[in-house]
Structure formats: C-alpha cells, structure tokens
Amino acid sequence: MATETSRKLTMARAISEAIDLEMAADSRVFVMGEDVGPYGGIFGSTTGLFTKYGPNRVIDTPISESAFIGAAAGAAAEGLRPIVELMFVDFFGVAMDQIYNHLAKNHYMSGGSVSHPLVLMTAMGAGYNDAAQHSQTLYGLFAHVPGLKVVVPSNAYDAKGLMIQSIRDPNPVMYFFHKGLLGLGWMPSDDRAVVTVPEESYTIPLGRANIVRDGTDVTIVTIGAMVHRAVEAAEIAAVKGISVEVVDLRTLVPLDTGTILSSLKKTHRLVIVDEDYLSFGMSGEIAAIAAEQALEYLEAPVRRVAVPNVPIPYSRPLEQAVIPSTPRILDAVTYVTEF
Amino acid sequence: MDSKQAVFMYEQMLLIRRYEDQMAQIYTEGKSPLFSIAAGPVPGEMHLAAGQEPVAVGIGIHLRNDDAVTAPHRPHHIAIAKGVDLNRMTAEIFGRVDGLSHGKGGHMHLFDPQVHFSCSGIVGAGFPPALGAALAMKRQGSDRVAVAFAGEGAANQGTFHESLNLASLWKLPVVFIIEDNHYAISVPKSESTAVSRNSERAAAYNIPGVYIRDNDVVAIYEAGKEAIDRARRGDGPSLIEIETTRLYGHFQGDAEAYLAQGEKDEWRHHDPIPRFRDLLLANGWLDSATDQDIQTRVNARVDEAVGFARKSPEPMPEDALTDVFAETGKEAI
Ligand SMILES: Cc1ncc(C[n+]2csc(CCOP(=O)(O)OP(=O)(O)O)c2C)c(N)n1
Numbered sequence: 160m161a162t163e164t165s166r167k168l169t170m171a172r173a174i175s176e177a178i179d180l181e182m183a184a185d186s187r188v189f190v191m192g193e194d195v196g197p198y199g200g201i202f203g204s205t206t207g208l209f210t211k212y213g214p215n216r217v218i219d220t221p222i223s224e225s226a227f228i229g230a231a232a233g234a235a236a237e238g239l240r241p242i243v244e245l246m247f248v249d250f251f252g253v254a255m256d257q258i259y260n261h262l263a264k265n266h267y268m269s270g271g272s273v274s275h276p277l278v279l280m281t282a283m284g285a286g287y288n289d290a291a292q293h294s295q296t297l298y299g300l301f302a303h304v305p306g307l308k309v310v311v312p313s314n315a316y317d318a319k320g321l322m323i324q325s326i327r328d329p330n331p332v333m334y335f336f337h338k339g340l341l342g343l344g345w346m347p348s349d350d351r352a353v354v355t356v357p358e359e360s361y362t363i364p365l366g367r368a369n370i371v372r373d374g375t376d377v378t379i380v381t382i383g384a385m386v387h388r389a390v391e392a393a394e395i396a397a398v399k400g401i402s403v404e405v406v407d408l409r410t411l412v413p414l415d416t417g418t419i420l421s422s423l424k425k426t427h428r429l430v431i432v433d434e435d436y437l438s439f440g441m442s443g444e445i446a447a448i449a450a451e452q453a454l455e456y457l458e459a460p461v462r463r464v465a466v467p468n469v470p471i472p473y474s475r476p477l478e479q480a481v482i483p484s485t486p487r488i489l490d491a492v493t494y495v496t497e498f
Numbered sequence: 499m500d501s502k503q504a505v506f507m508y509e510q511m512l513l514i515r516r517y518e519d520q521m522a523q524i525y526t527e528g529k530s531p532l533f534s535i536a537a538g539p540v541p542g543e544m545h546l547a548a549g550q551e552p553v554a555v556g557i558g559i560h561l562r563n564d565d566a567v568t569a570p571h572r573p574h575h576i577a578i579a580k581g582v583d584l585n586r587m588t589a590e591i592f593g594r595v596d597g598l599s600h601g602k603g604g605h606m607h608l609f610d611p612q613v614h615f616s617c618s619g620i621v622g623a624g625f626p627p628a629l630g631a632a633l634a635m636k637r638q639g640s641d642r643v644a645v646a647f648a649g650e651g652a653a654n655q656g657t658f659h660e661s662l663n664l665a666s667l668w669k670l671p672v673v674f675i676i677e678d679n680h681y682a683i684s685v686p687k688s689e690s691t692a693v694s695r696n697s698e699r700a701a702a703y704n705i706p707g708v709y710i711r712d713n714d715v716v717a718i719y720e721a722g723k724e725a726i727d728r729a730r731r732g733d734g735p736s737l738i739e740i741e742t743t744r745l746y747g748h749f750q751g752d753a754e755a756y757l758a759q760g761e762k763d764e765w766r767h768h769d770p771i772p773r774f775r776d777l778l779l780a781n782g783w784l785d786s787a788t789d790q791d792i793q794t795r796v797n798a799r800v801d802e803a804v805g806f807a808r809k810s811p812e813p814m815p816e817d818a819l820t821d822v823f824a825e826t827g828k829e830a831i
C-alpha cells in the first residue's frame with residue numbers, strides 16, 4: 160500500500176527512480192545503451208544511476224545496436240536482468256533481427272525452456288519537428304510480433320509502476336516513453352503527465368487498462384500522449400453535453416480487452432485515437448475487437464484518429480496536419496454521437 | 499594543390515563556417531527566454547559541423563557533380579562542399595515549400611539528386627547506399643565514384659564492416675570517410691572503439707586505410723586525391739579517417755557536461771580556418787585584400803540563402819499527404 164504523499168514527478172524522473180529501486184533491490188539488474196552513463200540518457204531516463212552504481216552496472220555502449228541488444232538477450236538467458244535503452248524507437252530497424260526473430264521467439268521455439276527477462280526502453284513520438292526518422296511511435300510494429308510485451312505509459316505514476324513491473328516480468332518488454340510527456344524542459348511537455356508519485360516501490364500489472372475519465376455516450380480508446388488529447392476532447396465534448404469515457408490502455412500487449420468491451424457495452428460508440436500509423440496497427444486491432452465481440456452493442460460506425468499513412472513530415476504545418484489533434488478527436492466524437 | 503585550388507578550398511571553408519554560425523544564430527530565434535527545441539523558424543534537432551570544414555572541403559574538391567555522396571546526421575558541411583543548392587537547402591531547413599523536399603525532410607534529410615547528394619539521421623546508414631551507387635557506376639561503365647561520410651561512432655555499426663567487405667570483394671569505386679571528432683554524443687571514442695584508429699580496420703578488408711591527424715586540410719586533400727583517383731581508375735575502395743573537431747555541441751542545446759575542462763577551448767584555439775589562412779598568406783597565395791573580398795562574398799552568399807528561405811512560403815497542411823509513392827513513368831532521374 161502506497162503511503163500518502165503529494166510529491167509530483169516528471170515522467171523522466173519516475174522512470175529513473177523505478178530503475179534505481181530495482182537496481183538497489185536486485186543485483187542482476189543493469190543498464191546499457193548509448194549515453195546512458197554520465198549523460199544520464201538523452202531523455203533523462205537514467206539520470207543519477209551512473210553516479211550511484213558505476214560503470215559496471217550503467218554501461219555506455221558503442222553505436223552497435225544489433226550487438227548490444229542481442230547481447231542483452233543472451234545475458235538475460237544466462238540469468239541477468241538487462242535494461243537496454245535505444246534512444247529513439249525509430250532506430251530499432253538496425254537491430255530488428257535480434258528482436259523479432261530471437262528475443263520474441265526463443266521462449267516459444269525452445270518449448271518454454273529459454274526465457275529473456277529484459278526491458279528495451281525507448282523514446283517515441285512527434286510534436287517538435289524532428290521529422291520522419293525521429294518522430295514515430297511504432298509500438299504497433301512490436302505489438303504485431305508475438306512474444307514481446309508492449310508498455311506505453313501516459314503519466315509519471317504509471318511510468319514508475321509499469322517500469323518496475325516490466326523489469327520483474329519474465330519476458331522481453333518493450334517500454335515506450337513519449338518525448339512530449341517526459342518533462343524535459345527543452346521540449347514541449349504535457350503538464351498532465353506530471354502527477355503524484357509515491358516514493359516507495361509499487362507495481363502496476365501489465366494488461367490492465369485505466370479508465371481515466373468516466374462517460375456514458377462515447378468510448379475513446381487510446382494510449383500514451385494521446386490520452387491527454389482525448390481527455391481534452393472529452394472536456395470540450397462535456398460542455399456540449401456529450402459524455403465521453405477515456406480508456407488509457409497502458410499496455411498493448413497484453414491488451415485489456417475486457418475493459419474495452421465493458422466500456423462499449425455502456426456507451427455503444429467507439430473512437431480510437433492512436434499516434435501510430437493508421438493502417439495495420441493498434442487502431443485497426445481495437446476496431447476488429449469491437450467488430451468481433453461487441454458489434455451488437457455498437458450504434459455508430461467506429462471512428463479512428465491516427466497518423467494518415469505517411470511518414471512524419473518535418474515542416475511544422477505538415478507535422479501538425481498528420482498528428483492526431485484535439486479538434487480531430489472532437490470531430491470523430493461528434494460524428495459517432497450524431498450518427 | 500595549386501594556389502587556385504587552395505584559395506577555392508579556403509573560401510569553401512569560410513562559407514561553411516559562416517553558414518553554420520548563422521544557423522546557430524537563427525536556431526535561437528523564438529527559443530528564448532525559455533529554450534524549446536520545437537520553437538522558432540528552425541525547430542527540431544540541429545547538428546552543426548563548424549570545425550569539420552577541412553574534411554568536407556579536402557575531399558569534396560576532388561568530386562564532380564555526377565559523383566555520389568552520402569552524409570550523416572551532421573550534413574551541412576558535406577552538402578556545401580558537394581555543391582548542393584544552398585538556397586533550396588536552407589529553405590528545407592526552414593521547412594518551406596522551396597526547400598529541396600518542400601519541407602518534408604528537414605536538416606537531417608537533405609536530398610539533392612542534381613549533385614547526387616543524400617543524408618540520413620540513422621547512424622551508419624550511409625555506407626550501404628554509397629556502395630550501391632558505386633555498384634551502379636561500375637556496371638554503367640562510368641568513371642564516377644561514390645563517397646560515404648560518417649562519424650567515428652558510426653564505424654562500430656555493422657553496416658560499416660559489411661560495406662567495407664563488400665566494397666573490397668566487388669572492387670567498387672567507393673571511398674569511406676570517417677570524421678573522428680572524438681565523441682559520439684557524450685561517448686568518447688576510447689570508450690567505444692577497440693582500436694585507436696578506425697583506419698587500422700581497413701586491413702581486415704584488404705583495402706588501403708589512412709589516418710590523418712590534426713584536421714589538416716592539406717593532408718586531407720592529398721589522401722582524398724589518392725583514394726578518389728584510385729577509385730576512378732577502377733582500383734577499388736579506400737578508407738580514410740580524419741581527426742577533426744566539433745566546435746558546437748552534439749546538437750544545439752547540448753550542455754556538453756561530458757567534455758573535459760578546457761577541451762573545447764583547445765579545439766577553438768586550434769581552429770583549422772585561421773591555420774589555413776596563415777598557410778596561404780605565408781605561401782603568398784592570399785593577400786589580405788583578397789581575403790577581405792572572400793569574406794564579403796561568403797557572407798553575402800549565406801545572407802542570400804537565408805533571405806531566400808525566409809521569403810519562401812510554408813507548405814499547406816494537405817501537402818503532407820503527397821509523395822509517399824512515385825507514379826509510374828515519373829520516377830526521379
Ligand atoms: C542507429 C542509430 N543509433 C543511434 C542514433 C543516435 N545518435 C545520433 S548521432 C549519434 C552519435 C554519432 O556519433 P558519430 O558517428 O561519431 O557522429 P558525430 O555526431 O560525432 O558527428 C547517435 C548515437 C542514431 N541516430 N541512429
């Protein structure tokens with residue numbers, strides 16, 4: 160049970176605190192990646208850890224991602240608990256074979272005899288004009304491959320509890336933090352992600368969605384930074400007399416289908432908001448679940464708000480046109496209520 | 499190197515320096531009092547190459563418009579030395595419609611097919627496409643060459659080793675240039691690389707490898723000439739690693755807490771541009787009046803490019819949806 164505290168943390172601080180607590184509690188846990196040492200991680204996810212644990216447990220790696228991500232898999236199989244950072248999710252392409260053919264599959268291919276308890280953490284997301292190779296979310300790509308758990312926190316409280324749970328999980332976990340939620344100071348950050356975080360260790364189970372706002376007319380299913388855009392849209396809709404329920408999935412794998420379905424049975428209308436590409440991803444998956452398991456409850460077509468199928472453009476007006484926005488979400492909410 | 503070439507290289511170095519200094523300035527617009535990477539006319543990450551001019555210029559002088567170059571996330575100096583359209587490059591960095599990519603690419607993703615230039619924000623990504631360009635050139639029976647530029651950090655990426663092997667095996671007209679500016683973001687070369695010089699790695703792939711110390715533009719010119727001539731003759735690939743310095747941070751906004759005390763001052767005091775100027779003056783290849791003319795010319799050139807960019811309109815939101823696929827019959831080049 161968490162003690163009463165009103166301490167607020169940024170998501171970046173919550174993540175580094177979670178790792179710190181697990182490193183203190185479990186000597187098998189170590190961190191490696193580019194600039195995770197004295198620099199403390201480009202996005203602050205390993206702040207203070209190098210000073211506290213030294214270069215043997217907080218290791219700066221060369222830019223050799225296939226090697227160090229593959230090495231983490233091997234080390235995990237031999238009993239260590241690696242946490243590996245790769246700065247941006249966009250960079251995982253260079254190490255994909257180690258991830259989707261090995262990390263994800265070895266437990267299955269070995270008939271359950273080999274496991275890889277490790278965390279791959281990475282930054283994702285757009286909103287500051289870093290263009291097509293530094294702005295993607297791509298969690299759908301990893302969720303597509305059986306064998307990887309996929310965690311996407313939307314605020315500091317969840318970030319800490321989900322990170323501790325991810326480190327303890329016996330499986331490979333991909334942990335995505337949105338750059339625009341971290342509270343970095345040098346880029347825009349959503350104040351809604353800065354919340355009260357208990358000082359002690361606690362966990363949030365993977366596969367349990369959070370209803371961040373109750374409603375009766377429309378369900379918005381979303382994740383990550385889009386949770387806050389959805390809540391904004393819900394607040395505006397409320398003024399117009401539309402009651403919107405916002406479901407923060409928190410993890411894509413495992414997916415909390417139960418919470419989605421029970422919300423739909425109440426609201427009968429579904430909008431999915433996703434910062435990933437529209438096609439073949441999270442939004443399609445949730446829509447399929449609704450079609451397969453809740454069709455008889457739906458009173459309007461499902462609406463998806465996601466990145467149209469284009470890479471993220473650099474220029475500000477172009478980027479803003481493709482990233483889901485509060486007005487676009489509101490349009491979708493209006494559409495399903497007026498249908 | 500004759501005096502004409504030397505003065506041309508000097509002017510190019512000054513142009514690059516002026517460009518990067520101006521970019522550093524422009525990048526701060528709209529970002530104060532609170533710094534935000536997302537604000538101002540030029541948002542996003544900004545990796546500047548002031549201090550690395552000798553690399554780009556000493557190699558670039560041997561290249562023709564039809565030779566191909568790939569560059570990394572820190573591309574401006576290489577783009578300028580390759581003859582990329584400076585107005586359109588600047589407009590791209592401003593995210594405007596007259597940019598090389600009409601605002602879709604940005605500073606890490608500059609493409610100018612007119613001079614066969616491209617770059618990428620993914621470390622180590624430039625080696626294979628240079629290899630492929632060289633393969634095409636060889637099969638086309640031309641004497642064109644391809645050059646891949648990358649930082650010393652990129653030499654630990656698998657693509658570097660795979661590309662060196664393949665280039666050697668297929669005897670391709672490609673030259674690999676490693677810019678050793680001592681750091682990959684905060685990680686010093688000594689803590690990431692098992693050899694002190696990446697040029698030693700050339701031996702493993704049976705190709706020539708040389709290391710050039712001290713950001714020495716004359717030595718870079720010489721080594722570049724030898725490697726590029728060799729590639730043009732059909733004698734295969736080479737690797738050149740060049741010790742250089744990064745006078746700004748990894749990106750604009752980098753606090754550079756990882757640098758040793760005084761390290762940056764040392765680099766600044768050893769600036770390659772005044773050193774080259776002194777050499778030209780001593781050789782009698784440059785006098786102060788000509789120097790003044792050159793300074794005026796490069797400043798005007800940069801002002802023109804920035805003026806062009808600022809005047810260019812922003813793209814329309816719906817433009818975001820075009821260019822995903824090429825239309826049949828409308829392939830580029
Ligand atoms: C595959 C990949 N991994 C990591 C990064 C993040 N990153 C961008 S630049 C950089 C350092 C590159 O160092 P170096 O190659 O020496 O070039 P420099 O920045 O010094 O010019 C890193 C790690 C990336 N862009 N791509």
Ligand SMILES: [Mg+2]
Nearest residue numbers: 649650681682
């Ligand atoms: Mg470097």
